[in-house]
Amino acid sequence: xxxxxxxxxxxxxxxxxxxxxxxxxxxxxxxxxxxxxxxxxxxxxxxxxxxxxxxxxxxxxxxxxxxxxxxxxxxxxxxxxxxxxxxxxxxxxxxxxxxxxxxxxxxxxxxxxxxxxxxxxxxxxxxxxxxxxxxxxxxxxxxxxxxxxxxxxxxxxxxxxxxxxxxxxxxxxxxxxxxxxxxxxxxxxxxxxxxxxxxxxxxxxxxxxxxxxxxxxxxxxxxxxxxxxxxxxxxxxxxxxxxxxxxxxxxxxxxxxxxxxxxxxxxxxxxxxxxxxxxxxxxxxxxxxxxxxxxxxxxxxxxxxxxxxxxxxxxxxxxxxxxxxxxxxxxxxxxxxxxxxxxxxx
Numbered sequence: 001x002x003x004x005x006x007x008x009x010x011x012x013x014x015x016x017x018x019x020x021x022x023x024x025x026x027x028x029x030x031x032x033x034x035x036x037x038x039x040x041x042x043x044x045x046x047x048x049x050x051x052x053x054x055x056x057x058x059x060x061x062x063x064x065x066x067x068x069x070x071x072x073x074x075x076x077x078x079x080x081x082x083x084x085x086x087x088x089x090x091x092x093x094x095x096x097x098x099x100x101x102x103x104x105x106x107x108x109x110x111x112x113x114x115x116x117x118x119x120x121x122x123x124x125x126x127x128x129x130x131x132x133x134x135x136x137x138x139x140x141x142x143x144x145x146x147x148x149x150x151x152x153x154x155x156x157x158x159x160x161x162x163x164x165x166x167x168x169x170x171x172x173x174x175x176x177x178x179x180x181x182x183x184x185x186x187x188x189x190x191x192x193x194x195x196x197x198x199x200x201x202x203x204x205x206x207x208x209x210x211x212x213x214x215x216x217x218x219x220x221x222x223x224x225x226x227x228x229x230x231x232x233x234x235x236x237x238x239x240x241x242x243x244x245x246x247x248x249x250x251x252x253x254x255x256x257x258x259x260x261x262x263x264x265x266x267x268x269x270x271x272x273x274x275x276x277x278x279x280x281x282x283x284x285x286x287x288x289x290x291x292x293x294x295x296x297x298x299x300x301x302x303x304x305x306x307x308x309x310x311x312x313x314x315x316x317x318x319x320x321x322x323x324x325x326x327x328x329x330x331x332x333x334x335x336x337x338x339x340x341x342x343x344x345x346x
Contacts, residue, residue, distance in 0.1 A: 005033045056091070059083040063263055067300045068307030071256040075308075085258040096265040097224050103272055121154060172198050200346055211346070219342040226334050230327070231257050237326040241319045242309055256308055263300060267293055298324075 011017070012024040012031065019031050059082045062069050070082060119135075125147065127135060136145040145153065169175040175194055178184045186194065204211045231254075238253040271290050278286035301324075306316045 007031050007033055055081075055083045056088070059088065060266070063088075063259060064266065066307075067263075067304035068256070068259075071252070071259050071304070071308045074255050075252050085255050085262070088262050089258050092262050092265045093224065093227075096269055099269060099272060101221070103276070124150070169194065169198060196344055196346075203346075214346055215342055218345050219339060222338045222342060226331075226338055227261065230330055230334055231261055233330045234260075234323075234327060237323060241322060245309075248309075256304070260301060260304060264297060267297055267300075 006022055007013075010019045010031070012019055012027060012029055013034060014029040015024065015027045017024055017026040019025070022032075023030055059070065062073075062082070070085075073079070073082065074085065124132070124135065132147070132150075133144040136150055137143065139145070139150075139153070169178075172195065175184075175198065179186065179191070200211065204214075235250065235253040235257040238256065239248075239250050242248055242253070271293050274286045274290050274293075277283045278290070302316065302320045305311075305320055305323075306313070309316070309319075311319075
């Protein structure tokens, strides 16, 4: 309830319905004077934040330590005391991916350094004179090279290996000409694929490192979408697994899936934090805790299914295994689709 003065008029300013009391029985709006001070705006803001935090942390406690409890409470209609599952998913996923993308720099994690006879250029030039001489003899038919000569040699290899991606046609004009002359009979999909290959070749000029880096960057930033797409499919298979329970609608399975995904986000947030701490010499033992947290996800899923669906242990284990086999399948499928889509976003 706000501290604004209640209006004397008994019509709702929002829907114009007649009001009996302080709140509208139709839309729920409080019947107070519309003019408010700046101080009221500030206090209202902090009250909302406090209310959200209170619900969030109490819900978080049940979510982490009582698998399946929140989903059962939601299905039973006891919802006012807990944060809305969809709102919680949006909030936790936003925090997770904000920290995830700021914590990992994938362009540094993934090495694009070319190798020459199994060794990187950096490793070769760090060799002592004897090792370098022996290595270049193997490269140059028994004749050792100086570092300057070897540098010229690998530069020439780099130029020769700087091939175009899908370089079947030299230009869009050439490809269109072949189509117009009837020498090619590509369908619409094949044409779009060839046009994209030509566009990539023109944009990156055969630079495989820049091309791969951009592709990986696009793909990784699609991960939030991939998880969001997988969620309803995860819930769909639960619906099929528990199809005999006619009182269990798809929405109930969806709420269970949302709570499980939210737990995964929270679990991985803790893993990211512990990974950072484990880099401190005296905290290396935290890596062991992280391994336990990975396995806890599977235990949590099983326990949540057991609590929410109320079936015997043997049935729950079987359905747990089937559900995870399905999850693996849909993730491989979704990843494949997004690999293809990432190619067209380059």
